[in-house]
Amino acid sequence: MTRSIRLPLNEREARALRAGDSVLLSGVLYTGRDAAHKRLCRLLAEGKPLPFDLRDATIYYVVPTPARPGAVIGSAGPTTSYRMDSYAPLLLAHGLRGMIGKGYRSPEVIAAMQAHGAVYFGAVGGAAALIAGHIEASEVIAFDDLGTEAIRKLTVRDFPAFVVIDSLGNNLYETGPAQWRAP
Amino acid sequence: MRELNVSEIQKAVSALLIRANHEMGADVREAVEKARLEERSPVARFALDQICENYRVSTEKRLPLCQDTGMAILFAEIGQDLHIVGGDFTLAVNAGVAEAYQEGYLRKSVVSDPLYDRVNTGNNCPAVIHTSIVPGDRLRLLAIAKGFGSENMSRIAMLPPAAGEEGVLDFIEQCVREAGPNPCPPVIVGVCVGGDFEQAALFAKRATARPVGTHNEDARYAALEQKALDRLNRLGIGAAGFGGTVTALSVAIDFLPTHIAGMPVAVSICCHACRHAEATL
Secondary structure (H helix, E strand, C coil): HHHHCCCCHHHHHHCCCCCCCEEEEEEEEEEHHHHHHHHHHHHHHHHCCCCCCCCCCECCCCCCCCCCCCCCCCCCCCCHHHHCCCCCCHHHCCCCCCEEEECCCCCHHHHHHHCCCCEECCCCCCCCHHHHEEEEEEEEEECHHHHHHHEEEEEEEEEEEEEEEEECCCCCCHHHHHHCCCC | EEEEHHHHHHHHHHHHHHHHCCCCCCHHHHHHHHHHHHHHCCCHHHHHHHHCCCHHHHHCCCCCCCCCEEEEEEEEEECEEEEECCCCCCCCHHHHHHHHHHCCCCCCCEEECCCCCCCCCCCCCCCCCCCCCEEECCCCEEEEEEEHHHHCCCCEEEHHHHHHHHHHHHHHHHHHHHHCCCCCCCCCEEEEEEEEHHHHHHHHHHHHCCCCCCCCCCCHHHHHHHHHHHHHHHCCCHHHCCCCCCCCEEEEEEEECCCCCCCEEEEEEEECCEEEEECCC
């Protein structure tokens, strides 16, 4: 069964999600990967304001292809999440509620998710054109000089994803393969 | 001697990379569609549904199949009786790459310095170019758009000869098991046993572009491919790593002569969006 989820998520809503849930996300997301995360963490360390409100926000790990003229965005599938693992715990401590990517997370990220009540969504890698069709608006809001890696604010409708790691630490990347592994 | 102008090479490289990024090969497509029918896990089947739907949307909206449109890898087999004229071969290949990534609305993902600056080169150049000299007067080009989600999961092992068939199978399995969801399964695995350190890696990469469903001509290696594929599909990783019965679509194994003291094994992992295109000029 697939559930529709409104973004931003509050802590109570995030804590109610369970690994393995199929979800359709609608609302606002922010994009960011390695370079943008590094800058966000530096701003936090220096006590400076962030370019967007991190409280209850969801970050999508993506750098899309360039939009064709007249299009909202290019292809926009998830990138591998572990490269953001060294930055994620600090952002979670400052209110980040959701992350969307693909692939494993570190024990430190999972511990921070449990402590702060956050959720990790997995999107299907290589479904980038399909996902682009669920993005209704895209606007660069920070770190323009990073070019393709600038932070964008995306408005999405029915973005297909799965809850991979929930706020209790349940992990579909462990339970799924364990269920289907052949002896 | 037959002459080929570099402008033709530029044009071909550009067209191949745009095509590879927009049109999934029929072999891969059929393998994914077959996996969708055979997959027993509902969650993984849902992921495979999205992958199949992505082919349709990509064509309809002229969007690249994946946002990671890759580094451009070019295998060029140059006929020894062909005379390339009109300019520099390497510059022409790179001009073709720059043209494809600009005009095809592909993402430029190459940085000039890997360690310190990491500044984007702005045109997805340079390409990784592998040339070989072959008989004839033609130029055969294979262009691969290689995403790094899967490239980061590729490995090489310098196994002792005593490791034998079990050692090779164990290493292939270990690579795919440890990669888990990261390389966008179901994966396509290219393997080379033998050669030396760099030749094994090169032939393993080349093997990822071998059509899915074809097998090594040597019956022993064809059997080894099947054994490896069976092992990988018992891992339970499934599409997107959500858990399922189809973890790999194909294992293509090549072999090369090697030294009496060694048995290199290179495992080149490619995501399900295994993008490549070929042309002969």
